[in-house]
Amino acid sequence: MSISSAGIVKKRLFEFACNKNDMMILESGKKFGPITIAYETYGKLNQNKDNTILIQHTLTMDSHAAGIYENGGGSGWWDGLIGPDKAFDTEKYFIVCSNIFGGCSGSTGPSSIDPEKGHPYGTDFPFFSFSDVVKIQRVLIRSMGISKIFSVVGGSMGGMLALQWATDFPDEIGSVIPIASAWKQSPMQIALSEISRQSIINDLKWKGGDYYKSGKPDNGLALARMIGHITYMSDASMEKKFARNLKNGKFNFSFDADFEVENYLHYRGKAFVDRFDANSYLYISKALNYFDVSGDSLTNGLSGKDISFLVISFESDWLYPARQSEEMVRYMISKNIDVSYCKIESTYGHDAFLLEINEESKLIKNFLERVRNE
Amino acid sequence: MSISSAGIVKKRLFEFACNKNDMMILESGKKFGPITIAYETYGKLNQNKDNTILIQHTLTMDSHAAGIYENGGGSGWWDGLIGPDKAFDTEKYFIVCSNIFGGCSGSTGPSSIDPEKGHPYGTDFPFFSFSDVVKIQRVLIRSMGISKIFSVVGGSMGGMLALQWATDFPDEIGSVIPIASAWKQSPMQIALSEISRQSIINDLKWKGGDYYKSGKPDNGLALARMIGHITYMSDASMEKKFARNLKNGKFNFSFDADFEVENYLHYRGKAFVDRFDANSYLYISKALNYFDVSGDSLTNGLSGKDISFLVISFESDWLYPARQSEEMVRYMISKNIDVSYCKIESTYGHDAFLLEINEESKLIKNFLERVRNE
Numbered sequence: 010m011s012i013s014s015a016g017i018v019k020k021r022l023f024e025f026a027c028n029k030n031d032m033m034i035l036e037s038g039k040k041f042g043p044i045t046i047a048y049e050t051y052g053k054l055n056q057n058k059d060n061t062i063l064i065q066h067t068l069t070m071d072s073h074a075a076g077i078y079e080n081g082g083g084s085g086w087w088d089g090l091i092g093p094d095k096a097f098d099t100e101k102y103f104i105v106c107s108n109i110f111g112g113c114s115g116s117t118g119p120s121s122i123d124p125e126k127g128h129p130y131g132t133d134f135p136f137f138s139f140s141d142v143v144k145i146q147r148v149l150i151r152s153m154g155i156s157k158i159f160s161v162v163g164g165s166m167g168g169m170l171a172l173q174w175a176t177d178f179p180d181e182i183g184s185v186i187p188i189a190s191a192w193k194q195s196p197m198q199i200a201l202s203e204i205s206r207q208s209i210i211n212d213l214k215w216k217g218g219d220y221y222k223s224g225k226p227d228n229g230l231a232l233a234r235m236i237g238h239i240t241y242m243s244d245a246s247m248e249k250k251f252a253r254n255l256k257n258g259k260f261n262f263s264f265d266a267d268f269e270v271e272n273y274l275h276y277r278g279k280a281f282v283d284r285f286d287a288n289s290y291l292y293i294s295k296a297l298n299y300f301d302v303s304g305d306s307l308t309n310g311l312s313g314k315d316i317s318f319l320v321i322s323f324e325s326d327w328l329y330p331a332r333q334s335e336e337m338v339r340y341m342i343s344k345n346i347d348v349s350y351c352k353i354e355s356t357y358g359h360d361a362f363l364l365e366i367n368e369e370s371k372l373i374k375n376f377l378e379r380v381r382n383e
Numbered sequence: 384m385s386i387s388s389a390g391i392v393k394k395r396l397f398e399f400a401c402n403k404n405d406m407m408i409l410e411s412g413k414k415f416g417p418i419t420i421a422y423e424t425y426g427k428l429n430q431n432k433d434n435t436i437l438i439q440h441t442l443t444m445d446s447h448a449a450g451i452y453e454n455g456g457g458s459g460w461w462d463g464l465i466g467p468d469k470a471f472d473t474e475k476y477f478i479v480c481s482n483i484f485g486g487c488s489g490s491t492g493p494s495s496i497d498p499e500k501g502h503p504y505g506t507d508f509p510f511f512s513f514s515d516v517v518k519i520q521r522v523l524i525r526s527m528g529i530s531k532i533f534s535v536v537g538g539s540m541g542g543m544l545a546l547q548w549a550t551d552f553p554d555e556i557g558s559v560i561p562i563a564s565a566w567k568q569s570p571m572q573i574a575l576s577e578i579s580r581q582s583i584i585n586d587l588k589w590k591g592g593d594y595y596k597s598g599k600p601d602n603g604l605a606l607a608r609m610i611g612h613i614t615y616m617s618d619a620s621m622e623k624k625f626a627r628n629l630k631n632g633k634f635n636f637s638f639d640a641d642f643e644v645e646n647y648l649h650y651r652g653k654a655f656v657d658r659f660d661a662n663s664y665l666y667i668s669k670a671l672n673y674f675d676v677s678g679d680s681l682t683n684g685l686s687g688k689d690i691s692f693l694v695i696s697f698e699s700d701w702l703y704p705a706r707q708s709e710e711m712v713r714y715m716i717s718k719n720i721d722v723s724y725c726k727i728e729s730t731y732g733h734d735a736f737l738l739e740i741n742e743e744s745k746l747i748k749n750f751l752e753r754v755r756n757e
Contacts, residue, residue, distance in 0.1 A: 037636045136636035196621040196644040200613045203645045204606065210638065211602045213587050228585045232578065236610070239574045244704060247570040253675060260673055262411045262510035264584060264665060267672065270570040271577045291638060298641065299634055301627060327701060330618060 014084065015051040015092045015099050018076035020115055022047055023107075023149050033145060039135040043124065046149050047115025048072050048107035051091055052099035054153065061155050062097055062377075063146075064106040065163030065170035068293055069237070069285055071114035074106040075099075087164075089366035096373040101381075102159065109170075110145045111137055111292045119288035120221065131288060132218030139173040139300050146170075147178065157181050160377060164188040164362035165329060166293075169300050175318075176302040179310040184380045186373060188321040189362040191333035193301035198328070201240055202294045208232035209287045218288050230287045231278030238277050243325040243358030303337070308344040317383075318348040319376040321369065323361035349376060388458065389425040389466045389473050392450035394489055396421055397523050407519060413509040417498065420523050421489025422446050422481035425465055426473035428527065435529050436471055436751075437520075438480040439537030439544040442667055443611070443659055445488035448480040449473075461538075463740035470747040475755075476533065483544075484519045485511055485666045493662035494595065505662060506592030513547040513674050520544075521552065531555050534751060538562040538736035539703060540667075543674050549692075550676040553684040558754045560747060562695040563736040565707035567675035572702070575614055576668045582606035583661045592662050604661045605652030612651050617699040617732030677711070682718040691757075692722040693750040695743065697735035723750060 026032050026042030033041050049072045054061065064074050064087065075091035077084050085106075090096040097104055108116040111134070119134035126133075150158065161171040161182050168190025175185045191198070209215055212229025220226055242250075251270040266272045320338050322331035331352045338350040353368045355361040362369070400406050400416030407415050423446045428435065438448050438461065449465035451458050459480075464470040471478055482490040485508070493508035500507075524532065535545040535556050542564025549559045565572070583589055586603025594600055616624075625644040640646045694712050696705035705726045712724040727742045729735040736743070 132638075193627065195618065196625040196627065196642065197613070197616075197618045199627075199642050200609075200621065200644050200648060203640070203648060204609050204613065206638065207602075207606050207609065208582065208585070211582070211606055212585060228581075232581050232585055235574075235578050235581065239571070239578065242571075244569065244571045244701075244706075247574065251570040253567065253570065253573075264506075264580065264669070266577070267669075268570065268573050270574050274574060274577060295638070295641075327618075332618075 014088065015076035015104075017079050018049050018051060018073070018085070019078070020047055020049055020072060022115060023152060025148055025152070033141070035135055035141045036138040037136050041135050044110065044117045044145060045115065045121070046107050046110065046117075046145065048105060048149060049074065049076075049085075051075050051104040052102050054103040054155070058153075058155050059157060059159060060102050061150070061158045062102045062104045063150065063158050063161045063174075064091070064097070064104060065161065065167030066106060066109065067163075067165040067167055068290070068297065069234075069281070071112065072106045072108040073114075075104070086363065090370060090373070096370040096377075097162070098374075102377075105150070105153075107146055107149055109293060110142050111289060111296065113286035113289040118286065119218065119292055120286040129221045131221065134288065134292060136292065136295060138296055139170055140177055142170060142296065143173045143177055147181075157183065160184040160186060160380070162186040162188075162373075163190070165190060165359065166297055169297070172302050172307060173300070175316065176307050176310060179314050179316060182316060184317045184319070184376070186319045186321070186376070187334070188369070189323055189326050189329050189359055191329050192307055192337040193303040194298050195333065199298045201236065201328070202298050205233035205236050206291055206294055208236065209291060215287060218291075220287070225282065226287050227282040230282045230285065230290060231275070233290060234281040235274040235278045238274055240328040241358060241360045243327065243356055245325060245356040246358050246360070249356070304340065307337075308341060308346060311346050312344065315383075316347070317376070317380050318346065319372060320348060320350045321362075321372060322350075322352045323355045323357070323359070323365065324352060325356050326359045326361060328359040388462065389450035389478075391453050392423050392425060392447070392459070393452070394421055394423055394446060396489060397526060399522055399526070407515070409509055409515045410512040411510050415509050418484065418491045418519060419489065419495070420481050420484065420491075420519065422479060422523060423448065423450075423459075425449050425478040426476050428477040428529070432527075432529050433531060433533060434476050435524070435532045436476045436478045437524065437532050437535045437548070438465070438471070438478060439535065439541030440480060440483065441537075441539040441541055442664070442671065443608075443655070445486065446480045446482040447488075449478070460737065464744060464747070470744040470751075471536070472748075476751075479524070479527075481520055481523055483667060484516050485663060485670065487660035487663040492660065493592065493666055494660040503595045505595065508662065508666060510666065510669060512670055513544055514551055516544060516670065517547045517551055521555075531557065534558040534560060534754070536560040536562075536747075537564070539564060539733065540671055543671070546676050546681060547674070549690065550681050550684060553688050553690060556690060558691045558693070558750070560693045560695070560750070561708070562743070563697055563700050563703045563733055565703050566681055566711040567677040568672050569707065573672045575610065575702070576672050579607035579610045580665055580668055582610065583665060589661060592665075594661070599656065600661050601656040604656045604659065604664060605649070607664060608652045608655040609648040612648055614702040615732060615734045617701065617730055619699060619730040620732050620734070623730070678714065681711075682715060682720060685720055686718065689757075690721070691750070691754050692720065693746060694722060694724045695736075695746060696724075696726045697729045697731070697733070697739065698726060699730050700733045700735060702733040
């Protein structure tokens with residue numbers, strides 16, 4: 010734990026919609042409850058309750074964005090950006106990160122027990138949209154007495170959730186930082202999601218989502234993760250990391266992994282199935298594909314509001330190419346919205362938003378200071 | 384059939400290595416025979432037998448490169464480039480295209496009957512390399528009395544087979560045209576191959592390759608094809624073709640295909656399983672990943688030889704990015720090899736080599752004329 014870490018942190022649970030009268034009505038029209046949302050906080054909420062930064066995670070991450078747990082384990086996934094004097098300065102800001110509705114790291118999702126039936130929801134879990142996710146997350150934020158969020162921030166899917174906040178509740182946020190993200194899912198992104206979903210659905214162990222007793226579709230979920238990892242890297246970063254290095258120094262002349270890159274993908278795939286639920290993957294990935302706040306959807310509500318945007322993309326990111334961020338930024342500028350944009354040079358591909366900590370820190374720190382002093 | 388088509392064409396079979404004494408010895412050390420190679424020819428072999436152009440196909444194509452069969456069916460996959468007065472002019476050249484060893488369109492492959500056992504080889508089929516493929520193809524060429532090939536040509540995997548010819552038999556070819564190709568497989572390409580293979584291997588119907596009686600791993604093979612199709616297109620070509628168009632005009636809120644792009648991938652996947660064998664896919668894809676003639680492997684044998692290269696890449700091709708062709712071309716120039724290079728502007732992605740017929744025709748026609756007159 011570095012000296013500027015967020016320190017020992019704790020996962021908390023927030024429960025609501027526990028009785029029939031206060032269930033959430035989802036975009037699909039379905040009513041749903043009870044709901045638990047797992048979350049973590051770093052830093053302190055100030056007296057004015059106006060120093061909250063809401064961090065949104067990616068498809069496969071969770072509420073553990075910074076610090077470490079008392080019983081050990083890894084530090085949070087954005088630990089380099091969150092802590093005293095870091096980009097998201099825990100001396101100044103109250104930072105909240107919650108696990109997405111539909112997830113599998115403490116929040117209610119398909120692997121949660123349906124209280125009416127006494128077994129996991131599976132595919133009885135309702136389909137949801139990012140509007141639903143944000144509406145549910147807002148209940149948590151409101152429960153803390155926070156009526157306005159200083160900044161909503163996220164990389165990849167997290168950036169899209171931040172943009173969903175700006176679209177749905179523009180009066181309740183002060184700034185937005187979407188990183189390596191987009192204002193709508195492109196057909197390429199939808200296509201890549203669909204092959205990942207089919208990897209799971211093709212696994213006979215998926216059994217229509219009802220696998221919690223019979224054994225998980227590990228091969229399918231691992232394959233989905235392998236597909237994901239390819240899209241997180243770049244041609245250049247793969248060349249640098251793996252080249253054509255062989256696992257055993259020679260060709261196997263078999264269907265086993267010959268190359269280190271294959272071995273790496275298998276390793277990452279296997280590690281993933283221990284920590285993620287296949288149905289959560291499917292549901293969140295569908296919601297992701299439904300995401301589209303492009304054009305006036307996003308900007309109509311922002312007109313005349315005091316909201317600032319910092320948009321960041323990365324040169325070698327082919328999963329969320331800069332052209333998508335740039336399309337959004339151009340449109341925002343045409344609508345007189347306060348937006349700063351930077352494309353960071355990097356060879357890391359989409360993973361850059363987790364790795365280019367120094368460059369991101371500079372941009373984010375300056376941006377937050379400016380917004381705070383305005 | 385256009386007026387300049389190669390006309391009515393016929394698939395022929397060539398058999399050899401039929402007895403124990405003349406079996407092929409593969410790179411893995413295994414002996415193998417008998418071997419059948421399916422092939423087609425267009426145009427006429429001249430008296431000097433020096434007007435042969437050998438066309439190499441991609442992973443999933445076959446010997447039917449041009450014209451149509453007497454009983455109908457589609458025209459060949461490169462029909463736009465092959466015919467009277469076309470880039471590969473059948474009035475001038477004798478054009479040969481053969482189905483790859485290990486394939487499933489007439490050539491001996493894993494789905495062929497093992498004469499010793501009376502059932503398909505399955506995974507008893509030997510692993511092979513592109514050196515083996517070229518060595519086997521050379522037997523066919525020699526059987527026609529051809530000792531020197533005027534030009535070896537191919538797109539994608541076909542380009543790599545052309546480069547393998549240049550590496551293994553530099554004295555027997557006059558020119559090489561690798562299009563949308565590379566002189567070695569990159570880790571990104573290996574990774575994409577591996578997820579396609581795992582799609583098949585994960586399918587419980589694959590059964591270790593022994594599925595010919597029990598039913599084919601159609602879902603797995605279709606998924607491999609879906610992955611492939613994503614890599615053949617580009618972000619821009621997907622935007623143009625599909626945007627976010629919905630299949631049914633609204634979200635399904637189910638795991639069915641919502642978007643046209645998903646529907647298209649499923650359609651292409653399903654169409655593929657009717658014409659391709661899963662084991663052939665696995666074997667050829669492994670050989671593809673083994674391919675590496677980079678650096679002196681390629682150039683050492685070319686020193687002082689009268690061989691000309693035309694290398695073509697496409698701007699938006701991210702499966703075989705231009706940087707790989709350019710790396711090869713730079714190295715060739717440093718070794719005083721006669722090489723022309725062109726990167727064609729296109730938004731079609733890797734598929735451009737099948738679609739940018741006009742641009743390719745100009746380059747190829749001029750190049751072949753120059754080589755012929757030298």
